[in-house]
Amino acid sequence: MVSERARLLAAQGTPPIAAAHFRAQARPYHPELRPDGYLNLGTAEHRLAWDLLEPILTRPRVVTAEDSHYGLVYGTADLRERTADLLTRTRSVLFEAEDLIVVSGASVALDIAAAVICDPGDAIIVPAPYYSGFDADLTGRSEARLVQAPGTPETDFRISAAAIADAAGRAKASGLRPRALALCSPTNPLGQVHTPQELHDVLAVAAEHDLDVIADEIYANGVFGPTAFTGAYGLPDSPLPPERVHTVWGFAKDFGVSGLKVGVLHTTGEPARTAARELAYFAPVSTDTQALVCSLLADTAWADAFLAASRSRLRESYLHLAGLLDGLGIPYAPAEAGFSVWADLRRGLPRPGFAGEDLLWRALIDQARVSVLPGAVFHSPEPGWFRICHPTDPEIVAEAVKRIGRVLEATGRGDVTAVAAQC
């Protein structure tokens, strides 16, 4: 006997994003040893910082008996204080350790944020395209529903206060109560940095429609373009009271340690904060790992230098990919942050619509052995866009783009079966 919940979970199967990741990782490309292996530009991981991290992660650790015993479920005081200090230092807005809840990954932080704001059936407005994890993360425990506020190719899919207002209206018209707005900032998949004006407009719409804001700012320190990062919390002249902005951050992206699963929720109001602490009970982080990430923050000079070096490498990596795409005449939305480029592969669609996008995706992964994710995964308002991640070995990126170019030539002629011969 299993629950109805278990039947639904089992029936939905592994999300394609996870399946593609593990398929690509299981047989990775190597120029000599496995030339027919997979090139994984599908996973948003920072693989360009290991030389900087290795000395810290592999050095002898100080572990005491106390470290091996129970700690506060929402994070050790040490980690919360150091994290608050980092957030305060990098954003010029005061973050207090008491307002931080440390949990096993940013996905869980999103899950908890949604659960403390939304009742089952409430609506969360999400500008689209959006990070596909939101589908599970924002609805898992909350049982809320996502309502999209789609962007348009004409404005490079930038967030739009009008689209959010429209989505809130549509949610109400269909009998849902709009309760929150989920922002990704900088955005994934697009790598855009919201300007203070954009944030102000969007928070004004949130205030008008009585929405809390869940700000997923996990890429906050991954900005390499001209627009400085601005957080939703502490926005000057914010139209929304501070306790209605719930910020999610983590170590996975900014510190390149996705495997350590350390996420942080910042929330300042009551009873939201107390409720979030209680829910952290179901996703605590090992005291050992908390001590390890503390050691990444303990030397602030090292941490600041690491983040600067990381941003510089991301910029270089982005420019490399952008140059390769330019060389093949493949358009893309310009990025200022993050790990990916949102590329317009419409000319390679073997047939119109998302069915064509799916065929192109399969040609890329099945035949060319390139893992990139199709726009449908990110609820793209328009078919034919793909997310290409770049912070990995530049030779892998170059080989992948070469193969993508060959696939587009074949599939653009409607010739899906010829792809295998091309690659």
Next chain:
Amino acid sequence: MVSERARLLAAQGTPPIAAAHFRAQARPYHPELRPDGYLNLGTAEHRLAWDLLEPILTRPRVVTAEDSHYGLVYGTADLRERTADLLTRTRSVLFEAEDLIVVSGASVALDIAAAVICDPGDAIIVPAPYYSGFDADLTGRSEARLVQAPGTPETDFRISAAAIADAAGRAKASGLRPRALALCSPTNPLGQVHTPQELHDVLAVAAEHDLDVIADEIYANGVFGPTAFTGAYGLPDSPLPPERVHTVWGFAKDFGVSGLKVGVLHTTGEPARTAARELAYFAPVSTDTQALVCSLLADTAWADAFLAASRSRLRESYLHLAGLLDGLGIPYAPAEAGFSVWADLRRGLPRPGFAGEDLLWRALIDQARVSVLPGAVFHSPEPGWFRICHPTDPEIVAEAVKRIGRVLEATGRGDVTAVAAQC
């Protein structure tokens, strides 16, 4: 705006068990430095194995770039294989790595087990007294309700098939659908080891009432008495099919590393296993910590010797506490396993019932500065019983029991206010 869920969570506040733990840990007793500090025998932690663990936990670790990146959310293949091997080796029943789901603590493993079996409003039968964490762990995500099957002092509160059948009947009569039976084995707070016959009888009742069994066997390797541990999974001639037994285990108790928060769920049927893997997404364990606990299992000779030494120290620690209680004429249920003794402090109740038990508890913690947990926390069917944990510094245990004795003298005379003067 917050959800109804958040209001309820915030209103319930910190559970007394957690509050007492942190209060006691914040100002620990020291014979010279802080003679008025707290003696914490309230937390079920193994504090007698650090000398054995320290060399493993503090030695230089091998961490690769791959360790810092995404792993399978339900546990690395390495950890699941080594854990399956340990379970198979110590129980003489085959456990497969593919049937294990690794999550951030045994509480989460219980939460997931209940969620894949029960729909909201279903009933889970629980023999009482029981581990107080069940209240949150088995109902958090499942929204199931617990129905108690109380034991009696005459039989030392041992589990009873008749009491379970009766509870299932009561659940049905009140309109609930009994869906599962949760067993703690060895038991907490009592430290009893179920005999094969007891398990057989109980599983027969489960089969008769169409119940799955959730077996919390986190103390499986903490047996120091004459009755060998028998797991619910793989019981010879089991009346219940194997896929209806869901086993929870973890490293917190048997390996004395409660802070590492590594729990394991073993479930063999579909779609339960797939659904449980999906839920593990919301409580993954750091790859770094997974590698660390792997290193506890990698040298099987070391692991077996550690577990043997741990059992021997638990036995000694138990006998020490039992001797102290005997010396004061305080009765208790005999234990064969685990970290605690279920002591009968009824003679110290300043007034009858659970109100008296609560007064005695407050006298103990507020005035005598001894943290032990009252039976009400464990849903004891009878007031006046307390759980006293022993695997810590024997001097702490001796001092605590001395103070308990003094408190009982005063409170037994109904003289609660005089306690302070006595201690």
